[in-house]
Amino acid sequence: MAWKILGFEKSPFTKTDISSLLGILPKFMTNNLDSVSFHQGNLPVNQYSLKGIDHARVRSLFLPGREKHKIIFANPTHESEHERFFYVARFLPGFLRVTSLAGLTAADQESKTRLSNLVSQALLVRPADRSTEAWRQALANRFCAQGYQIERAHALCGEAEHGLTDLDPDLDISGCAADLAAWHQEVIKRLARATARNMINSRVEDKHARANWYRLLTSDELNEYEKPYEDFKQLRDLLATGDPHRVAALNSLALALRNL
Amino acid sequence: MNQECLIILSPDLSPLGELNLDGETCSQINLNQEGEELLGPHIAQWQTHGLDRPTLNSIRTDEGLGHAVCHDQVKLNSEDFASALRVWLDDHGYLHLTLPLGAMAAFCEIQKMEIDQQKKFELAVMLRDLPIHKLV
Numbered sequence: 103m104a105w106k107i108l109g110f111e112k113s114p115f116t117k118t119d120i121s122s123l124l125g126i127l128p129k130f131m132t133n134n135l136d137s138v139s140f141h142q143g144n145l146p147v148n149q150y151s152l153k154g155i156d157h158a159r160v161r162s163l164f165l166p167g168r169e170k171h172k173i174i175f176a177n178p179t180h181e182s183e184h185e186r187f188f189y190v191a192r193f194l195p196g197f198l199r200v201t202s203l204a205g206l207t208a209a210d211q212e213s214k215t216r217l218s219n220l221v222s223q224a225l226l227v228r229p230a231d232r233s234t235e236a237w238r239q240a241l242a243n244r245f246c247a248q249g250y251q252i253e254r255a256h257a258l259c260g261e262a263e264h265g266l267t268d269l270d271p272d273l274d275i276s277g278c279a280a281d282l283a284a285w286h287q288e289v290i291k292r293l294a295r296a297t298a299r300n301m302i303n304s305r306v307e308d309k310h311a312r313a314n315w316y317r318l319l320t321s322d323e324l325n326e327y328e329k330p331y332e333d334f335k336q337l338r339d340l341l342a343t344g345d346p347h348r349v350a351a352l353n354s355l356a357l358a359l360r361n362l
Numbered sequence: 363m364n365q366e367c368l369i370i371l372s373p374d375l376s377p378l379g380e381l382n383l384d385g386e387t388c389s390q391i392n393l394n395q396e397g398e399e400l401l402g403p404h405i406a407q408w409q410t411h412g413l414d415r416p417t418l419n420s421i422r423t424d425e426g427l428g429h430a431v432c433h434d435q436v437k438l439n440s441e442d443f444a445s446a447l448r449v450w451l452d453d454h455g456y457l458h459l460t461l462p463l464g465a466m467a468a469f470c471e472i473q474k475m476e477i478d479q480q481k482k483f484e485l486a487v488m489l490r491d492l493p494i495h496k497l498v
Binding site: 223246 | 401403404452455459
């Protein structure tokens, strides 16, 4: 199976990010991955072969040519940096879900729909910590939200766990879910920082003023009298932690820069 | 028309707001302060551009048959919006519960109880599963 991802051009993603993502997906998903292609529209930009050990988990990526590649998501047109960031931040979790569904092997065809739903839920739930108990409770809450009664939701958690471990006995489900959540958070953090920096550089010409902006957004040593610290509290949280629920905070920077 | 409320909850199960639904069509969105901070800009985006719904499609290129992750936009007043929103909330770590309109008074009472958020959530799930005549 060749994967193709269509979208926009610029990205801070690296080989390590893709290795990390593929490394934590269970091997029944990566077994049939032959290559990952990145396109702009229908034109190939780069193609990467995946080298593993037969059907074992992918161990490395072979990336011919450049060190950095371009991840592309769905070809949007955006007028501003923060809108592009906003789009990627919204798109990324759904991308992980649909690509995890596509990763199931043909051997699972009979129970594919049911298992695919369980898999995507199980891997994309956001546990409070890496413990199996936290993962199970988070997954049960999701099943409840989707209409299952509480007892049935907990039974489904057991099915998800057995189904996944039958396919991959070495799979640490709660660890995978925690790793995916952490990876997502790291991506958001780096994207947000890069976007904030580009936004400031494009609107603020004086280098001392730029430095002051960066300090306002990232320094731990601001005193209580420094304004507009309170206005940017959520944005500072976003840049420090990559909390995906704070992605909208970048709008406050766009507004402030527009009013300069 | 079946009138319901789609309640949106944060990852730690605190309510952020609700959507009033007529069938699957959204008639009104109400957010509290935390909900406005977290979801307000997203909703503003959806009002102008629609809600992005990623889909996996088979495509054929010069290299052969493959899969492409594409997206479409679901308008706020579309019959698909509520289901698309539920998927978006799932993908982004939020939770949601759809309750009959008649259950909202009881839901508000549950929120006032001195118990942890997990227990409030489970009570709300049980409330959802009660037969409608028991809520009158």
